[in-house]
Amino acid sequence: MNILVSGAGIAGLSTALDLGVRGHQVTVVERAEHLRVNGSPIDVRGDAIGVTAEMGLLDGIRAKRVDMSERTRFVDRDGTVIARVPNEEANDSADDIELPREDLTNILAAALPPNATIRFRESIDALTEDGDGVDVRFTSGGSARFDLVVGADGLHSRVRKLVFGPESDYLRHLGLYVGLTELPAEDFRADDIGKMYNYPGHMAGITGYHDKALGILLFRSEFLDYDYHDLDVQKRIVTDAFAGHDEWEIPRLLTAADADPEFYFDSVSQIHMPTWHRGRVVLVGDAGHCAALLSGRGTSLALTGGLFLAEELERAGGDHTVAFDHYEKRQRPYVEFAQSTVDDGGNLLVPATEEEITARNTRLVSRPGKNAAGQGVSWSR
Ligand SMILES: Cc1cc2nc3c(=O)[nH]c(=O)nc-3n(C[C@H](O)[C@H](O)[C@H](O)COP(=O)(O)OP(=O)(O)OC[C@H]3O[C@@H](n4cnc5c(N)ncnc54)[C@H](O)[C@@H]3O)c2cc1C
Known part of the structure; x- marks a missing residue:
C-alpha cells in the first residue's frame, strides 16, 4: 500500500x-x-x-543505555543535596532501558x-x-x-x-508546563547532572548524558493559550514563570533557553x-x-x-x-x-507549596536504607 x-x-x-x-x-x-x-x-x-x-x-x-534516572537528587537554593529518590520510584523494573x-x-x-x-x-x-x-x-x-x-x-x-x-x-491539561534547553558545551560540569531545585510550583533542574547537559524548567500553570509555533512566545512564557528567582542555577538555565534555537516547550497534557x-x-x-x-x-x-x-x-x-x-x-x-499513572509524578517533581516540598524531602530522607544508594528519579521519559 x-x-x-x-x-x-x-x-x-x-x-x-x-x-x-x-x-x-x-x-x-x-x-x-x-x-x-x-x-x-x-x-x-x-x-x-x-x-x-x-x-x-x-x-x-x-x-x-544511560543511567540518568539513577543519579538524580533534589538540592536546596545553594545546590546542597537534600534528598534522593529510591530506584523503585524511578523505574518499573531493572529491564527498563533508558537512552x-x-x-x-x-x-x-x-x-x-x-x-x-x-x-x-x-x-x-x-x-x-x-x-x-x-x-x-x-x-x-x-x-x-x-x-x-x-x-x-x-x-x-x-x-x-x-x-x-x-x-x-x-486535551486534558495536567497543570504543568515544561521547557527544555541544551546548556552550552563550554559550561559543562559533570557534577551538575541530575540536580533538581524546587520552589513552590516550580522545578529547575539539570539532566544530561555523556558530555551533554540539559536544563529543565517545569512549572505549574493553568492552561495557556499561545501559538505553538512561536518560539519567542514560548521563551517569554518560561522567563515570566521564573521571574524574580535568581537562586541556584535558574538564571543560567533561562539564559541558555533564551539563546537556544531548538528550545522545547509544551504543556504537560494528555490526549x-x-x-x-x-x-x-x-x-x-x-x-x-x-x-x-x-x-x-x-x-x-x-x-x-x-x-x-x-x-x-x-x-x-x-x-x-x-x-x-x-x-x-x-x-x-x-x-x-x-x-492512569501520572498523578504522583507531578507532586514528586513539582510540589505546589513550601510545606509539600518539605514533606516530600522528609519522606525521601526518612526512607531507611533507600536514599543512601544515591539513586534518583527521571523527571521525564
Ligand atoms: C523535540 C522534542 C523533545 C522532546 N523531549 C521530551 C523529553 O525530554 N521527555 C519526554 O518525556 N518527552 C519528550 N518529547 C515527547 C516524546 O518524544 C513523545 O511523548 C514520545 O516519544 C511519543 O512521540 P511521538 O512521535 O508520538 O510525538 P513527538 O515526539 O511529539 O513527535 C511528533 C513529530 O511530528 C512532527 N510534527 C508536528 N506537527 C507536524 C505537522 N503538522 N506536519 C509534520 N510533522 C509534524 C514534530 O516535529 C515531531 O517530529 C519530546 C518531543 C519532541 C518533539
Whole structure:
C-alpha cells in the first residue's frame, strides 16, 4: 500500500519502519528541517522492549543505555543535596532501558528501508477521503493520493485536527508546563547532572548524558493559550514563570533557553479519544493518546503502536477497517495504564507549596536504607 505518515518522531519513525519492512511504500513528512533529536533521555519499558527486539533494534538500543534516572537528587537554593529518590520510584523494573532520545531517533531513522523515505520541511495542509483513497495537499503546494494516512504528529497533531476536530475536544491539561534547553558545551560540569531545585510550583533542574547537559524548567500553570509555533512566545512564557528567582542555577538555565534555537516547550497534557481511526486515517503515538511526560511511557506507547498497526494490517490482508480496529484493541490497554499513572509524578517533581516540598524531602530522607544508594528519579521519559 502507499502510506503517508505525518511526523518523524518516535511514533512516525517506528511506524514507517514497521510498515516499510512489510513492503509498504511509506512517505514520512516532517515539519521540521531535520530530525528533532533534542530532549532528555527516555525509557523503553515493558512490552516495548520486546517490540524493539522484533524490530531487530534491541542490541543497538541496549548499547546506548544511560543511567540518568539513577543519579538524580533534589538540592536546596545553594545546590546542597537534600534528598534522593529510591530506584523503585524511578523505574518499573531493572529491564527498563533508558537512552538518549537522540539515539533512539537516530537508530530508528537509520533502520528505515529504502521504500520508506522522509521529506523534511513538509506538512499536510488538507486531506480529502473517498472510498478508495485519501487525497492530500501539502503545505509546500504539491499534492498526492495515498491508500492510508497515519497521523504521528504529536500532542498538537495536525491530522487529528483535520479529521477528528479541535484539540480542545481531546486535551486534558495536567497543570504543568515544561521547557527544555541544551546548556552550552563550554559550561559543562559533570557534577551538575541530575540536580533538581524546587520552589513552590516550580522545578529547575539539570539532566544530561555523556558530555551533554540539559536544563529543565517545569512549572505549574493553568492552561495557556499561545501559538505553538512561536518560539519567542514560548521563551517569554518560561522567563515570566521564573521571574524574580535568581537562586541556584535558574538564571543560567533561562539564559541558555533564551539563546537556544531548538528550545522545547509544551504543556504537560494528555490526549483522550474514544477512537483513533476514521476511514483511511489512523493516529499513532502522542497524536492519538499522549500520556504526558510524567507517565514515563510515551516512547514505549509509540513503539508498540507502530508495530501493532503494521502487524494488524498484514494480518488483515490490507483490510484497513479490520486492521485499525484490531490495532486499537491491542494498544488501548497499554494507553489506559500509562495515562492512569501520572498523578504522583507531578507532586514528586513539582510540589505546589513550601510545606509539600518539605514533606516530600522528609519522606525521601526518612526512607531507611533507600536514599543512601544515591539513586534518583527521571523527571521525564
Ligand atoms: C523535540 C522534542 C523533545 C522532546 N523531549 C521530551 C523529553 O525530554 N521527555 C519526554 O518525556 N518527552 C519528550 N518529547 C515527547 C516524546 O518524544 C513523545 O511523548 C514520545 O516519544 C511519543 O512521540 P511521538 O512521535 O508520538 O510525538 P513527538 O515526539 O511529539 O513527535 C511528533 C513529530 O511530528 C512532527 N510534527 C508536528 N506537527 C507536524 C505537522 N503538522 N506536519 C509534520 N510533522 C509534524 C514534530 O516535529 C515531531 O517530529 C519530546 C518531543 C519532541 C518533539
